[in-house]
Amino acid sequence: MCAVDDLAGTRAAQAGPLGTAPPLPPGRPGPARPAGRRRDRIPLPLVLGACGVLLLITMTAGVGIGSVPLSPAAVWHVIASQLSGHPDNTVAGIIVWQIRLPRVLLAAVVGAALTTAGAVVQVLVRNALADPFLLGVSSGASVGATAVLLLGAFASLGIWAISMGSVLGALAAMAAVFLVSRQGRQLAPTQLILCGVVLSAMFESVTSFLIFRGNPQATQSVLFWLLGSFGLANWNQLPIPLIALAAVMAYLLAQARPLNALAMGAEPAASLGVDVARLRRNLFFATSLLAGVAVAVSGIIGFVGLVVPHIVRLVVGSDHRRVLPVGVLFGASFMVLGDLLARTIVAPQEMPIGVITAFIGAPTLIFLIRRRPYLYGATQ
Amino acid sequence: MSLRLEGVSVDIAGRRIVTGIDITVADGQFVGLLGPNGSGKSTILKTVYRVHPPSAGRVLLDGADLRAMKPRDAARRVAVVTQEFVSEFDFTVREMVMIGRTPHKQAFSRDTEADRTIAETAMERAGCAHLADRSFNTLSGGEKQLTLIARALAQEADHLILDEPTSHLDIRYQVQILELVAGLGVSVLAALHDLSLAAMFCGTVHVLAGGRIVADGPPRAVLTQATIRAAYGADVLVIEHPDTGTPHLIPRRTQPEADKATTYPEGHLCHPVIANGSSPAAPDAS
Numbered sequence: 001m002c003a004v005d006d007l008a009g010t011r012a013a014q015a016g017p018l019g020t021a022p023p024l025p026p027g028r029p030g031p032a033r034p035a036g037r038r039r040d041r042i043p044l045p046l047v048l049g050a051c052g053v054l055l056l057i058t059m060t061a062g063v064g065i066g067s068v069p070l071s072p073a074a075v076w077h078v079i080a081s082q083l084s085g086h087p088d089n090t091v092a093g094i095i096v097w098q099i100r101l102p103r104v105l106l107a108a109v110v111g112a113a114l115t116t117a118g119a120v121v122q123v124l125v126r127n128a129l130a131d132p133f134l135l136g137v138s139s140g141a142s143v144g145a146t147a148v149l150l151l152g153a154f155a156s157l158g159i160w161a162i163s164m165g166s167v168l169g170a171l172a173a174m175a176a177v178f179l180v181s182r183q184g185r186q187l188a189p190t191q192l193i194l195c196g197v198v199l200s201a202m203f204e205s206v207t208s209f210l211i212f213r214g215n216p217q218a219t220q221s222v223l224f225w226l227l228g229s230f231g232l233a234n235w236n237q238l239p240i241p242l243i244a245l246a247a248v249m250a251y252l253l254a255q256a257r258p259l260n261a262l263a264m265g266a267e268p269a270a271s272l273g274v275d276v277a278r279l280r281r282n283l284f285f286a287t288s289l290l291a292g293v294a295v296a297v298s299g300i301i302g303f304v305g306l307v308v309p310h311i312v313r314l315v316v317g318s319d320h321r322r323v324l325p326v327g328v329l330f331g332a333s334f335m336v337l338g339d340l341l342a343r344t345i346v347a348p349q350e351m352p353i354g355v356i357t358a359f360i361g362a363p364t365l366i367f368l369i370r371r372r373p374y375l376y377g378a379t380q
Numbered sequence: 381m382s383l384r385l386e387g388v389s390v391d392i393a394g395r396r397i398v399t400g401i402d403i404t405v406a407d408g409q410f411v412g413l414l415g416p417n418g419s420g421k422s423t424i425l426k427t428v429y430r431v432h433p434p435s436a437g438r439v440l441l442d443g444a445d446l447r448a449m450k451p452r453d454a455a456r457r458v459a460v461v462t463q464e465f466v467s468e469f470d471f472t473v474r475e476m477v478m479i480g481r482t483p484h485k486q487a488f489s490r491d492t493e494a495d496r497t498i499a500e501t502a503m504e505r506a507g508c509a510h511l512a513d514r515s516f517n518t519l520s521g522g523e524k525q526l527t528l529i530a531r532a533l534a535q536e537a538d539h540l541i542l543d544e545p546t547s548h549l550d551i552r553y554q555v556q557i558l559e560l561v562a563g564l565g566v567s568v569l570a571a572l573h574d575l576s577l578a579a580m581f582c583g584t585v586h587v588l589a590g591g592r593i594v595a596d597g598p599p600r601a602v603l604t605q606a607t608i609r610a611a612y613g614a615d616v617l618v619i620e621h622p623d624t625g626t627p628h629l630i631p632r633r634t635q636p637e638a639d640k641a642t643t644y645p646e647g648h649l650c651h652p653v654i655a656n657g658s659s660p661a662a663p664d665a666s
Contacts, residue, residue, distance in 0.1 A: 128468050254487035261482050263469045267462065271429040272535070273455025273483035318469035
């Protein structure tokens, strides 16, 4: 039962179509390790520590860099004095506490939420190319937000109108996808993907219709919203996404083992004692909640929920007890960095962050796909 | 310690797939489920591992109704190895085997030393310990099956359900896998494709056709020319295996052999494969 013999045997059997090929010559070892064969896992505390440091650095940079540059020491001085109950009312203090810090924190929370939602949706539909917006939440939210921006719905709610519109749109889309794709008690992956994609297309056509009927100026603000931005961030926007993220995260960490089992497929999971129908339903609502809340505060920021889970899995493997906590920290860092680039690259103008995340994300994903072909459907 | 199916019928999407199935797997027995494609083998197994509920009849584990058990409790008694599959996600063999501990663990509970020992022992017994740090998706079909058997062992169930565990494997692994399973000392219910292999390993076999059991008993009594013709619509020769004395089934061609052997030069048992895959021109010289 030796590994080398095993492999050599298999190779030889595959080499000759009639099974008559001679054994591989000893000079050319068949089972020489192709890259990425052996996976040694880095200890989790180390990865978490590194990602924690990365998050602190990106957040400090995110708060410090801008039209008025501030040193890291100045940034932390303001934060420390605010937290100790002595508000810093200098210009720097106001820039940090009123403008940049809530923005950076919101970016971090949304980045973490989208990464978590993405990682879970990929298990839910058992497809590595799924993202949190696959299940229709974002396109539903677009309809709501567009209706607010173009038709003036919920005008009495003031600055909350867009959030309200997008939340209602996301909820409607979630309910629609859930009801349409459900078969008995089951939410099957293929039905979920198809219904999500089809209903998304329908919602998008409604959005397009609204834009088509709207005036050019309002259309501009719709387009800006659709591409995502943290430009309107303030402290009041933080609690709801943060609470949603914490609650969903607690649930997911409790379900990390069943999630691993579900990653094997529905039937193996059932044989491992997982109530698959219930788990899938809960995962659907949990990810829709995260994606919906993220969209409500920042618009539709694509690619983060698709790419970041892949980067995390590449480093720590697929065990969700590792993927989920690392994903929160790394997703947060990724988004803070993306937002920093979005507002500095073409300063004093601000780019929609969706442009940045897609621009960084697409090549990253292609790199990953090419590096690990066997994970993406290629035979060796 | 027995698994019993009593009058089990299963409907899927309003269609009856299997009807009135009675099967008993006594403690430590290796029971085979045979039958043509679509005869309902997988459906019966999936009823045992709780993917499909029976629409009539019961599945009993030591006399207790399996459906009344909590999924976790049932999973500690019944483990499953299905056909080779590809995971969308990158797990190492060790992680894969550790997933077998799922029904034994509570939310938030960590892997203990005991869990790790159980996983290592499972890999040793299944013969895949040397693969522990390899990525599952890079393994050969046979190695994947060894890993899935190790996962089932880590689950510490005393019943093992196998759904065509050897159908894509080479002849060495076909025997190795079944030999391994037969030596585990657990009760086994296995759907098998290869009738001769089934005859070598199973104490009892049940032959399905059209969703009903058409024959059951020891392989020697069941695997006859007449049964195979009735169940599969196939013509076979049955001989005795020289080593084991079990029935060995040899398929027969439906068309008379016309064009083989005569058209090839002497010394060639089969025609050489050439690059474009077409047959060599029929040699006139012979």
